[in-house]
Amino acid sequence: MNFPPPLRFLIPALLLLLGIVSTWLDYELDLANDLERDFNDVSIQAEATGVRLAALARQHLALGEIKALSESLSDWQHVPWLSIAAVVDANGRVMACSSAQWEGRSAEDTPAATAWKRAKESSGKIMEAPTLDGGDVIVLAVFPVEVSPQGREKLLLVYDRANAVAHAHQDARQRIAWSAAVIALMCLCLWATLHFGVARRLERLARSVREFGEGRVPSIEPVHGGDEVHELSQAFRKMTQSLADRERERNELERAVIDSAENERRRIGHELHDGIGQQLTAVLMAMNGLHAELQAHAPAHAEHAQHASQSLSETLAEVRALSHGLAPVPLWEQGLEHALQALADATTRSSGVRCVFECPDPVNEISEATACNLYRIAQEAVNNALKHADSAEIRIGLERRKNFLVLEIDDDGCGLPEAPLDGGGIGFRIMQHRTEVMGGRMEHGAPPAGGTRIAVYIPNSP
Structure with missing residues (x-):
């Protein structure tokens, strides 16, 4: 295919490319908005849950009800996205946890290790700008419990957003897939419209114009x-x-x-x-x-x-x-064959160049105009051979081949001069014109033995 490709391919391809790019940008924007909205929802929930659990932890710790605190934290596991909720002392030991397996262990050995690290680096509640870990998947929150003025117990909350993020990505991918499919279908319909409704019809018109210009229709x-x-x-x-x-x-x-x-x-x-x-x-x-x-x-x-x-x-x-x-008397009185034979005999006598006429079968039912034009073409071709070809023998042939009456003039000379090939020979142009008037075609070239051959084909000669 040539470059640039035809418009019926180029336009749908460009629209498809622009559609995919815009859909991808929309996918990125929608995904970012969904993740941000989800993160804000988690942050709001973490804020509300942290305040309530911190108050609950203060009540249980004030009464020394560690086991009751653990049970209370376990009851909050149903909260969406909440992975672990733990209360640690000043040394980072887990006092109570929503998962009993982490109780009594160091916070650094639990899923709340990053939250504990943040708690050691700051005092008070840590809910500044979103506290993220693991690529926007884990949300961490730290709240001071403050059982006594000297108490340094803290509530650690870990929210796992992996499922929410995965769902957001899946939804975005589904949207981009559907959008791309719709755009591709629209581009296919556009291509079909341009191809079958415009390009193919223009191609058919161009072919018809070309065939008319070549004379075939x-x-x-x-x-x-x-x-x-x-x-x-x-x-x-x-x-x-x-x-x-x-x-x-x-x-x-x-x-x-x-x-x-x-x-x-x-x-x-x-x-x-x-x-x-x-x-x-x-x-x-x-x-x-x-x-x-x-x-x-x-x-x-x-x-x-x-x-x-x-x-x-x-x-x-x-x-x-x-x-x-x-x-020529033989042409009018005895027909084209006798006239061409007389032309060959006269050429041989007058020029000394051997000129022969060949006609395998009688050629009858030729109109006077066709016979006259063929005779003049043969006469001009023989004169050209005598003047320019320096030939030793000239052959004039007349016969019927299928639906054509064929006249051939061959010589064994030096070949056709350049002027007729370039359209510069007046005699050559006259022969072509006579052929066109009869509705035929004229060809020129070299026979197998060399020299020049002029061939005139007249279809369905009357």
Whole structure:
């Protein structure tokens, strides 16, 4: 895939990325708010519980009821998050505890060790800013019991928030999972809309425009729908119809120009053959008679008459050749095959270059316009081979292949010059134009033996 990727992929991907980032930030913010709210709830409860248990501890210690104090602390284990509640003396020995296993032991060996450490570092109640331990999981609180003015007993409270924190994280993860799933589904729907509703339709329109430009389809296929893509396809369709109409008019005008030029060539050829040619023939016959008479009565002047007669004969031959080039008699009277055979024979006689015509099977039912265009293409290709290719042999081939009438002109010369390849040869362009007028295509290249090959393919030639 090219970079940057198409918009139908890029836009949903960017939205998905932005959605995930925003959801992650929301997850972090919600989690922080939940943890802070939970911590405030625990702190408030620790404050209230500590005040009541401290008062209760003072009453029991004043009466020396240590066992009753332990039972009272045990009764408070149902308080949410409360892990341990212990009363320690000045030396840190646990006097009473909500868990009997820690009674009589040093506070440093119990879960309240950190709370005892904080108690030794400060006097009075320790509930300043949140007292945390274990990464916002354990909340510690210390309250002085103050049984007597000299008493240094303290109440240690440990709140374990592990379950609450775990639930907060789980809830936040569920929220981010649901949010990400919704965002992903929305991005998928957006991609489907862009891909199937816009991109695929634009791709179909672009393919239709490209095929029209290459001449493979007569018009652009409309894209259905009621949006801008449909309107764009309709605009392209109208434009292509207008271009097709103009192209058809241009082809008709060009065909008319070619027909008019061909008719004019034919008229001039006939005038040369039937008019000037006949007059020159009459003059030649008169000159031949004059030469015979002078040879009998004035032999000294007979040689001049012979030279004039010979020059006149050569002029008549040139006029006939010119008239046949402008209006080839075999083409109009005997058909394309005989005209091409005559062209090959005339080329061999006039140039000394061997020119052969090959037609495996008779080619019938060719319109006069098609035959004329094919003959002119062969004539131009042969002339190009004689002028530029320096060839020793030229082949003219005519045959039907499947649904095509194929005309080929091969030579064994030096190859096609650069000018026709670059569109610079006027003769080459005229051959292409004649081929397009017939609705065919022209190819050029080198045959296996080298040289140049011009091939014209006319589909379903009438």
